[in-house]
Amino acid sequence: MGNLLEIDNLISVDNNLNKISEKIQKGERLDFQDGVNMFNTSDIHSLGKLADYKKRQISGDKVFFVLNRHINPTNICVLSCSFCDFAKKKGDKDAYEMTVDEILNGIDDEMNEVHMVGGHHPTWEFDYYIEIVKSIREKHPDLHIKGFTAAEIDYFHRRWKIDPEESLSRLKEAGLTSMPGGGAEVFSPRVHKLLLPGKSKASRWQEIHKIAHNQGIKSNCTMLYGHIETIEERVDHFIQLRDLQDETKGFLAFIPLQYQTGTTQLTDNPATPIDDLKMISIARLMLDNVDHIKSYWVTIGEETASIGLNFGADDLDGTIKKENIMHAAKAKSPGGLARDKMVYLIKEARKIPVERDALYNEVNFYND
């Protein structure tokens, strides 16, 4: 494995990157214009080197992954976000609702984490979600249960009048250990109005993560990119996340989520691998206070995800077993990856595979 990469001799054809390189070496925070300039650069290699340098300062040559399972208890949803191919209405041919037993049957003892998100179900009462979490906890006392986006927590309030303080503390008591980062998509009010008018607003997403962090529930953060958002809206999203992290220090990882065109077809110009690598690199450089950046193989494919490990990402996410949401939108990646395949992809990127739990405690090294 390589030594810590020095970047003091990095000379880019893009003078803006040279200025950014100087700031990074001095440990200075990047600003809005730096973010925009990085998205506009044509020197993807130098950008990747800067991001890899920053990544090595934080996690050395390690790249993390987790043995996990995604469970989506239902795809029935009262909303119809324009980018979503997952949601169905009650009575639709492919609509489903899982029982607690069906959920439990999907979890085995080898897993370290279950990741659970679903549709905004019209009639499932909040107590059913408590029952799901409690049942998982009883059967798997050591399993990490990451569940419910801020949008779902907000929906429990809108539907059942249970405010986020109460729903989160009851879920935590039942066994919830952290929250996923989905639901915000892009913070821009313009994008929210056009694509997800009924969903909770960005400010509400932030408020709910703040409440979770104050209750000791760590969470992830994400951005859905590659649809109608502008570069400026991406950078603004990063800066808002960074400000919140300065305040709470509750985010574990950032996950760039590439929009899958599926049947929703919001754009004729979906994200390319270059765009995916820029997202990973710029996330690493802008979010200087978030420890982990994922190269999310589910949306960008194993090949680009593996390259992303040299562009600032230090996490390949998990084995997942059966991914539903992005595959409903025809994601081309497999439904899950075996542990050996994760190890192989990380080693191919010349990094050290480290199996982790959901809180980034190291479980296993694969450094032969």
Ligand code: SF4
């Ligand atoms: S993104 Fe979530 S809230 Fe929106 S329609 Fe899909 S499942 Fe429902």
